């Protein structure tokens with residue numbers, strides 16, 4: 209059975225995807241974001257990664273209007289969006305396989321356990337943000353998050369690899385990020401984890417994954433080291449409750465801080481739904497402002513910092529073999 213890119217995209221949208229784009233697997237294989245640790249479709253399945261279908265589900269607008277970085281409503285709703293996205297991936301795989309094309313999901317929060325890093329650098333087998341650029345969905349921002357014309361960075365990403373050869377989309381060809389002259393993500397980041405075209409994952413991870421594996425291990429370790437009386441108190445503590453609820457429902461495990469996402473002015477949704485709630489950034493400090501001003505001055509003299517060149521392909525949405 210023949211399947212066209214248009215038919216696959218229509219199916220993905222009918223299943224609930226807000227954005228969908230297609231990249232060629234071999235192009236991603238040739239352009240790993242970090243060649244020293246390649247995250248490429250061919251390393252997941254060399255047989256069935258001819259096309260990479262990248263899917264995006266938008267975050268809920270009401271959630272992006274909230275200003276806290278450790279908000280349980282945000283964590284819960286974002287977890288539901290993650291589940292929804294995973295189900296869209298699964299149903300799209302069945303659709304492709306029913307048409308005769310073996311396929312596989314690349315879930316949003318999947319990471320390769322062989323590369324577990326207790327400091328938070330838990331990279332997946334495929335960088336979905338980079339794949340999304342190749343599939344024409346957007347370009348990378350100052351902290352290397354994906355920005356889209358429709359929703360800015362307010363999307364979650366997933367992907368399906370398939371044996372089906374589909375016409376690919378082209379990268380956008382224009383950077384969406386306003387760069388050092390904007391820097392609102394940097395000013396809003398409570399962990400001060402954002403540099404010039406760089407994210408300090410060790411700083412970001414405890415806030416982005418506030419009730420994940422590290423939180424649970426820290427709590428268990430405190431219990432193991434405590435006296436008998438303290439152990440019982442810790443067992444029945446708020447921390448135990450948060451761990452239990454997070455394991456039960458996934459709340460806050462992969463769905464923590466979104467401050468950089470909430471305040472980014474890129475995306476058609478910003479003016480309509482977010483500007484009135486997010487224009488003021490409470491996390492601004494004189495130190496962050498001074499650092500950003502220094503970056504902006506460097507940028508004016510043509511210096512984009514030591515990390516730009518490495519990511520230029522995806523920041524600019526440029527094409528090329």
Ligand code: SF4
Pocket residue numbers: 277351396397398399400401402407411412413415416465466467468469
């Ligand atoms: S998710 Fe939060 S902690 Fe991580 S970079 Fe964005 S604002 Fe900073």
Ligand code: SF4
Pocket residue numbers: 349350351355384385386387388390391392393394471472473474
């Ligand atoms: S907030 Fe500004 S600097 Fe940060 S990603 Fe968005 S456009 Fe780029």
